[in-house]
């Protein structure tokens with residue numbers, strides 16, 4: 001039931017602060033220690049490489065997961081689009097561990113990979129929102145997102161919940177591997193900050209709607225750019241805009257733009273820079289500047305500690321490892337309000353189904 005909300009998507013965006021609090025209380029103890037099945041951690045400890053598999057938004061959550069696992073556990077981690085992995089026969093390490101990310105737990109592309117993984121007796125974990133779904137039943141281990149049903153075709157709270165679970169899991173594994181950075185990473189406290197931060201962004205939704213109406217409703221194309229973890233969020237941000245507002249949007253590594261794609265920038269093309277990482281903030285700012293001097297209408301989504309005069313949307317400070325949990329929220333809202341103000345069916349975009357059960 002969507003209650004007083006015009007669309008499920010807005011309801012589901014609004015639920016994200018609570019989803020973060022739920023994850024903190026379900027998967028961490030009051031002391032801050034992770035509360036994750038010890039057997040799962042022991043198995044993961046044996047792995048020399050982690051393979052994350054997903055499609056669409058779940059793939060994008062996997063890209064963030066790679067950063068988390070590599071930072072907090074030092075286990076090399078690969079992320080694969082399910083439909084590619086299934087038929088590409090990728091070379092595996094001696095002792096691989098597979099993580100399947102799937103909101104629905106029914107995505108056929110991901111399941112095809114899991115069938116192969118099981119045929120080889122490799123160990124796997126499914127992180128899903130749906131208990132007893134196919135991927136839930138067929139994996140060795142499972143972790144539920146506990147995000148509540150996601151009805152809108154455009155995935156929002158499942159993405160942030162997947163990242164939340166990955167962060168807790170990476171901390172748990174990192175601690176088991178005695179990584180100091182994992183021991184010092186207070187994920188419980190961070191998820192609390194994230195919940196408050198998400199709410200602060202959602203409270204600015206009227207401002208974001210104005211921006212969407214003025215710059216994104218009239219355009220046929222747009223760009224999100226960033227570096228590192230911000231680049232992964234640019235992909236998810238662009239996907240949201242594409243699927244529900246039909247704006248041809250691209251997420252791009254900001255430094256790579258000048259190697260060709262910048263040719264697409266025209267007078268008024270919206271380009272949003274995502275800036276949450278200290279090391280690369282100034283680089284992305286100069287890449288934005290390059291698009292501006294070619295006529296782009298530029299915007300920024302910036303972490304508070306890195307904000308400057310003239311920034312568009314300022315998101316609260318959280319640990320740089322988990323900024324996607326906040327930086328994606330303005331992009332979700334831009335997509336939502338662009339679709340809404342174009343008079344489209346936000347929850348049921350053309351050509352799409354909520355769960356894709358064909359390969």
Ligand code: F6R
Pocket residue numbers: 055056057058059101102103104105106107110153154155156239243354355356
């Ligand atoms: C995007 C979206 C899709 C799904 C993808 C995988 O908003 O919803 O890209 O993320 O079809 O679905 P799941 O996560 O159910 O495997």
